[in-house]
Amino acid sequence: MSARHIAVIGAGAWGIALACAQARAGAQVSLWMRRPIPAPDFDRTRTLPRLPDIELPPLVTLTNSFPAEADLTLLTVPLQSLRDISARLPGASPLIACCKGVETATGALPLQILAETQPGRAAAMLSGPNFAVEIARDLPAAATIAAPDLDEARAYCAGLATPSFRLYASDDPIGVQTGAAAKNVIAIGAGIAIGAELGENARAALITRGGVEIARLAEAMGGRAATIAGLSGMGDLILTCTGPGSRNFSLGLALGRGETLEEILSRRTTVAEGVATAPALLALARRHGVAMPIVETVTRLLAGSVDAKRARALLLDRPPTTE
Numbered sequence: 266m267s268a269r270h271i272a273v274i275g276a277g278a279w280g281i282a283l284a285c286a287q288a289r290a291g292a293q294v295s296l297w298m299r300r301p302i303p304a305p306d307f308d309r310t311r312t313l314p315r316l317p318d319i320e321l322p323p324l325v326t327l328t329n330s331f332p333a334e335a336d337l338t339l340l341t342v343p344l345q346s347l348r349d350i351s352a353r354l355p356g357a358s359p360l361i362a363c364c365k366g367v368e369t370a371t372g373a374l375p376l377q378i379l380a381e382t383q384p385g386r387a388a389a390m391l392s393g394p395n396f397a398v399e400i401a402r403d404l405p406a407a408a409t410i411a412a413p414d415l416d417e418a419r420a421y422c423a424g425l426a427t428p429s430f431r432l433y434a435s436d437d438p439i440g441v442q443t444g445a446a447a448k449n450v451i452a453i454g455a456g457i458a459i460g461a462e463l464g465e466n467a468r469a470a471l472i473t474r475g476g477v478e479i480a481r482l483a484e485a486m487g488g489r490a491a492t493i494a495g496l497s498g499m500g501d502l503i504l505t506c507t508g509p510g511s512r513n514f515s516l517g518l519a520l521g522r523g524e525t526l527e528e529i530l531s532r533r534t535t536v537a538e539g540v541a542t543a544p545a546l547l548a549l550a551r552r553h554g555v556a557m558p559i560v561e562t563v564t565r566l567l568a569g570s571v572d573a574k575r576a577r578a579l580l581l582d583r584p585p586t587t588e
């Protein structure tokens with residue numbers, strides 16, 4: 266499959282980055298933004314506020330109307346607005362969810378939201394260790410595209426891979442979506458540990474045991490533990506828990522240093538998906554009878570019902586178990 270017209274829905278950091286990557290690879294890109302198009306500034310600079318140092322290639326066109334004709338449509342809006350946006354999308358092109366999280370109102374993962382809002386329309390999930398700014402700068406990276414059918418996933422990979430962006434096909438959408446959503450919650454925990462000066466050993470333990478929790482949930486929901494060892498699980502956990510550029514990690518870092526969530530959120534304009542996802546993920550885990558002690562502790566920290574000192578005790582005082 267050779268997709269030549271790509272619609273990208275959402276002109277945040279991730280939408281800009283994917284639009285740049287596709288346009289550089291020769292695709293005609295329609296980048297939808299909900300805010301008014303910032304002409305004439307944009308015509309002069311070809312830059313957008315979310316990635317102000319990135320010049321968009323000539324093949325990227327901005328639009329305030331949802332593109333009806335495209336070979337593929339990439340959804341790069343925050344997860345909590347995916348339902349609203351998806352329900353309004355025209356056309357029949359396959360939808361590729363690129364947002365990471367669990368819907369707070371329903372506990373739904375991205376592809377469930379797409380199935381409910383666009384019944385019968387083909388859909389897949391793209392996720393991996395991908396900081397937007399690096400993809401926008403054409404640095405090398407890899408990610409996974411998961412669809413219910415492996416050949417379908419392979420076709421999307423062929424349509425979206427670029428010389429710098431290597432894509433792996435998977436037929437485990439549950440595993441890929443679970444890893445994508447949960448890594449942000451664990452990253453907040455890792456940030457808290459570093460902010461509270463609990464040390465690098467604590468961070469490594471959180472990454473590893475966080476991966477175990479995520480794998481348990483993925484399996485309980487019909488996914489595969491092996492997927493959580495891959496790019497959209499452990500790969501993204503490592504990136505997000507160690508990269509200072511992560512918004513989820515840096516939010517945790519500020520919490521661990523003693524700031525309140527309200528203070529941190531009041532000076533941010535970008536989305537840290539783990540904040541909304543944490544309680545929804547915990548509810549999902551409980552519904553499936555899966556213990557996620559790290560996710561539970563992060564959720565309590567975000568709710569302000571425990572502090573970092575108590576959180577440390579909650580995790581360390583648990584009964585001994587096997588690995």
Ligand SMILES: NC(=O)C1=CN([C@@H]2O[C@H](COP(=O)(O)OP(=O)(O)OC[C@H]3O[C@@H](n4cnc5c(N)ncnc54)[C@H](O)[C@@H]3O)[C@@H](O)[C@H]2O)C=CC1
Binds near residue numbers: 278363364
């Ligand atoms: N930034 C990154 O490095 C990566 C982000 N992602 C995922 O992509 C998704 C979007 O993240 P970013 O682009 O980084 O966020 P961002 O905070 O840079 O931008 C979000 C965009 O969505 C728009 N938006 C906000 N609320 C909306 C609503 N109710 N309806 C329609 N549009 C709305 C904003 O105007 C903005 O253009 C998230 O799920 C994130 O986890 C995935 C991989 C990398």
Ligand SMILES: O=C(CO)COP(=O)(O)O
Binds near residue numbers: 394538
């Ligand atoms: O998903 C991401 C990297 O893969 C981006 O992480 P943050 O949302 O924490 O910045």
